[in-house]
Amino acid sequence: MNLKVGDILRKLMALGTLATINQRLDTDTAILLANEFGFEAKLSSLYEEEDIKEDSAQDDKANLQPRSPIVTIMGHVDHGKTSLLDAIRHSNVIAGEAGGITQHIGAYRVKTSTGEITFLDTPGHEAFTAMRSRGAQATDIVILVVSAADGVMPQTIEAINHAKAANVPIIVAVNKIDLPTANPERIRQEISNYGLLPEEWGGDTIMVDISAKQKLNIDSLLELVQLKAEMMELKANPNKNAEGIVIEAKLDMRRGAVATVLVQSGTLHVGDNLVVGTTYGKVRAMIDEYGKRFDKAIPSVPVEILGLNETPQAGDKFIVLDHESQVREIANARKEKAKADALRPKQHVSLMDLNAGKAKHLKIVLKTDVQGSLGALCDALERMSNSEINLEIIHKGAGSITESDVVLAAASDALIVGFNIRPDATVEKLAENEGVSINVYRIIYDLIADIKAAMEGLLDPDTQEKITGKAVVKQVFKLSSAGTVAGCTVTEGKAQRNVKVRLLRDNVIIFEGNTSAIKRFKDDVKEVEKGYECGISLENFSDIKVSDVMEFFTVEKIARKLVSEN
Ligand code: GDP
Numbered sequence: 001m002n003l004k005v006g007d008i009l010r011k012l013m014a015l016g017t018l019a020t021i022n023q024r025l026d027t028d029t030a031i032l033l034a035n036e037f038g039f040e041a042k043l044s045s046l047y048e049e050e051d052i053k054e055d056s057a058q059d060d061k062a063n064l065q066p067r068s069p070i071v072t073i074m075g076h077v078d079h080g081k082t083s084l085l086d087a088i089r090h091s092n093v094i095a096g097e098a099g100g101i102t103q104h105i106g107a108y109r110v111k112t113s114t115g116e117i118t119f120l121d122t123p124g125h126e127a128f129t130a131m132r133s134r135g136a137q138a139t140d141i142v143i144l145v146v147s148a149a150d151g152v153m154p155q156t157i158e159a160i161n162h163a164k165a166a167n168v169p170i171i172v173a174v175n176k177i178d179l180p181t182a183n184p185e186r187i188r189q190e191i192s193n194y195g196l197l198p199e200e201w202g203g204d205t206i207m208v209d210i211s212a213k214q215k216l217n218i219d220s221l222l223e224l225v226q227l228k229a230e231m232m233e234l235k236a237n238p239n240k241n242a243e244g245i246v247i248e249a250k251l252d253m254r255r256g257a258v259a260t261v262l263v264q265s266g267t268l269h270v271g272d273n274l275v276v277g278t279t280y281g282k283v284r285a286m287i288d289e290y291g292k293r294f295d296k297a298i299p300s301v302p303v304e305i306l307g308l309n310e311t312p313q314a315g316d317k318f319i320v321l322d323h324e325s326q327v328r329e330i331a332n333a334r335k336e337k338a339k340a341d342a343l344r345p346k347q348h349v350s351l352m353d354l355n356a357g358k359a360k361h362l363k364i365v366l367k368t369d370v371q372g373s374l375g376a377l378c379d380a381l382e383r384m385s386n387s388e389i390n391l392e393i394i395h396k397g398a399g400s401i402t403e404s405d406v407v408l409a410a411a412s413d414a415l416i417v418g419f420n421i422r423p424d425a426t427v428e429k430l431a432e433n434e435g436v437s438i439n440v441y442r443i444i445y446d447l448i449a450d451i452k453a454a455m456e457g458l459l460d461p462d463t464q465e466k467i468t469g470k471a472v473v474k475q476v477f478k479l480s481s482a483g484t485v486a487g488c489t490v491t492e493g494k495a496q497r498n499v500k501v502r503l504l505r506d507n508v509i510i511f512e513g514n515t516s517a518i519k520r521f522k523d524d525v526k527e528v529e530k531g532y533e534c535g536i537s538l539e540n541f542s543d544i545k546v547s548d549v550m551e552f553f554t555v556e557k558i559a560r561k562l563v564s565e566n
Contacts, residue, residue: 001039011036024336059237059265067236068109068116068300069229070138070262073123074159075145080175081123083212084145088119088222106248106260107302108289112219114226118262118300120247125155125162126404132166133411133434134315136245138262141228142170143221148182148209152190154397158404160194161395165363165412170196171206171228173221178211236299241320242268246276247302249311257281257308261318263297268305268320270295273327277316278338280331281308282324349413350437351454360389363414365405366396369421369508373444374398377419380448389455400507401427401438410434419447421508422551442512469493469552471528471536476544482517484542485535488550495534496527496552503538504549514539 005021012019015036017029025033027043034041073081088110109116120127120138128139142163146156163170172191174184188198188207197203206224210217242263249259259276261268268274272283284307287293297303309331312318321327349362364381368374374396385391394414395405401416401423407430409416416423416431418440423431431438441447475487488495497518503511518525519535528534536550 001034001037003037008033024333059240063237063239064235065238067234067238067298068118069140069225069232069234070107070118070120070300071141071143071225072120072128072139073143073145074125074128074163075123075175076147076150076153076155076159079145079147079150079153079156080212081145084143084173084175084210084218085119085121085123087212087215087218103289103291105287105289105302105304107262109301110222112222112226114223114230116300117222117225117229118302122248125159126407128166129162129404129407129411131245131315133407134313136315136317137166137168138245138247138264139166139168140232140234141225142168143225144170144172145175145212146172146187146191147176148174148184148187149176149179151183151187152194154399156191157194157397158395158408160196162404162408164195165394165408165414169228169232171208171221171224172196172198174207174209175212177209178214178216184209234300236265238265238267238298240266241322242266242272242274242297243317243319244268244299246312246314246316246318248314249316251311255306257311258304258306259308259312260302260304262302263299265299266320267299268297268303272320273322273324274318274320275327275331275334276308276312276318278331278335279308279310279312279316280327283307348410348435348437349415351415351439351450362389362391363394363409363412364391365409365414365416366393366419367401367405367416367421368396368398368419371398373419377444377447380444381417381451384448384451384455386455391451400424403427403430406431406434406436406438409436415439417441417447417451419444422504424507442509464556465553466556467493467551467553468499469495469530471495471534471550471552473544473546473548473550474533476546477535478542483537484544485517485519485537486544486548486550487533488536489533490528490530492530493552494527494529495536495550498526499552499554501536501538502551502553503541503544504551505545505547510543510548511538511541513541 009019011033015032031041073084075081089108104121106121107118108121109118131138144159146152160170174187176182177184192198196205198205198207206228208217208221208224210221243266244262244264247260247262249257252258268283270283270286274281274283283305285293286295286297287304289302366377368377378393378396381391381393394412395408400421401418403426405416406427416436416438418438420442422440423438469490470492471488471490473486473488477485477487479485495518497515501513501515502509516537516539518528520528
């Protein structure tokens with residue numbers, strides 16, 4: 001159009017778009033802009049996400065063929081996940097690959113008498129749910145490893161709830177049965193308390209006793225996985241352009257961007273053009289977990305691919321398209337969109353959605369200070385479900401709010417409710433980034449009342465807390481004159497007399513109230529800055545211990561805003 005950049009930007013501004021010189025405009029705006037300058041714009045080509053959606057439309061049943069199951073191993077730390085992955089890897093390498101596995105690519109296949117199984121190499125529910133929070137689900141079956149000597153532990157329960165939230169069936173591998181203290185019956189009993197009733201007791205959960213260390217019963221476990229897979233009738237259409245997800249990706253000095261992808265449908269070939277998240281490229285080479293190069297990969301097969309322009313992220317989806325220009329345009333468009341999205345805060349469900357009638361099914365991750373309050377709250381919350389709004393507690397536990405809780409909430413669009421606990425700074429930051437709402441309460445009644453009010457659409461103006469300072473207790477003195485005085489170092493912000501204070505021990509709230517004095521040397525002071533030491537005593541509270549954290553905060557009432565939809 002032979003116009004000056006400044007003129008275009010000014011016109012855009014007049015049209016209500018604040019644009020920068022290298023910003024991509026959407027088609028409508030571009031056409032409108034051209035019109036404004038007296039030009040007529042014709043659309044010559046446009047590759048959009050819609051093209052992709054058409055491509056990945058539902059497959060005709062007739063085109064579907066059976067595919068191998070994809071399995072993730074989960075369980076409490078030290079119960080034997082890694083040992084099991086190794087035992088499987090070494091006892092069942094694919095025939096003809098007797099040299100064994102030469103490289104780690106993030107997944108591997110094993111052969112059984114009835115076919116192959118693909119194992120994802122990163123055990124644990126954190127990686128599984130992190131992928132899911134990015135919209136990717138790779139796993140068909142979860143093997144839950146429980147040590148027969150130790151029994152069900154907190155991460156065992158987390159793993160169960162993460163798998164359940166994703167609707168993935170669980171096979172329980174009762175491990176370490178070689179140990180004299182092993183008690184597999186007790187494990188069955190314990191695990192049945194979490195909704196997994198063993199088949200031999202009339203339930204539908206497959207449980208098998210194994211020893212990863214002595215490689216006992218590994219074959220039966222694999223057979224049972226195959227059996228489960230057959231019942232699930234896992235199928236995909238291999239005769240179309242490939243689609244799937246990234247399991248791992250890295251930048252290799254020699255080979256450039258390297259990504260391990262799992263083909264979920266279609267067949268991937270060397271030479272295919274693909275878009276992977278915000279990256280794109282042409283498959284230059286495909287390498288399997290045995291280091292062997294080959295030129296096509298069918299569904300459920302993991303392969304390392306070379307040829308992408310940049311390193312994608314684990315959990316990114318990939319799709320093959322016919323033209324190089326298509327994948328480039330879509331990847332670039334996504335990149336622009338990702339940049340714009342990064343500026344917009346993410347937002348998962350909050351109590352306000354309930355208030356506004358947006359959420360009809362509210363998922364909750366519930367964490368409390370002690371087991372006792374957990375049971376009581378759970379009952380109370382579950383009783384609140386009514387015909388209009390269904391409350392579901394997808395995970396509960398005693399203990400602080402963890403990063404794994406936030407990731408689960410993000411993946412499941414749940415909100416986190418905490419009782420008598422607070423998230424620590426890292427968890428709080430993660431929740432903020434992920435747009436997960438954390439609601440913490442000190443009084444059961446408040447918690448119930450808030451959720452009830454939200455359900456009735458009557459939420460009061462929000463109170464917003466602002467942390468103004470933190471101090472760590474270094475020493476505790478008992479003085480006959482002044483009671484208990486905590487010698488503290490201020491670590492963040494300021495310690496202040498005229499604001500509220502709470503005392504945290506391992507992120508559990510022990511006390512909330514006021515200070516009775518803050519002293520620098522002998523003098524009473526109003527405030528002490530970060531980096532300085534001071535003596536702090538609390539009003540009507542003396543049970544202070546070394547390493548406790550004092551959190552200073554103000555509470556403001558703000559009118560609740562409706563969260564924006566995006
Ligand atoms: P992970 O943290 O779940 O990956 O557990 P690991 O696989 O690292 O195993 C933790 C410990 O348990 C290691 O010392 C293993 O040698 C041991 N272990 C794993 N499986 C068995 C088993 O079947 N029997 C016995 N006795 N020890 C096992």
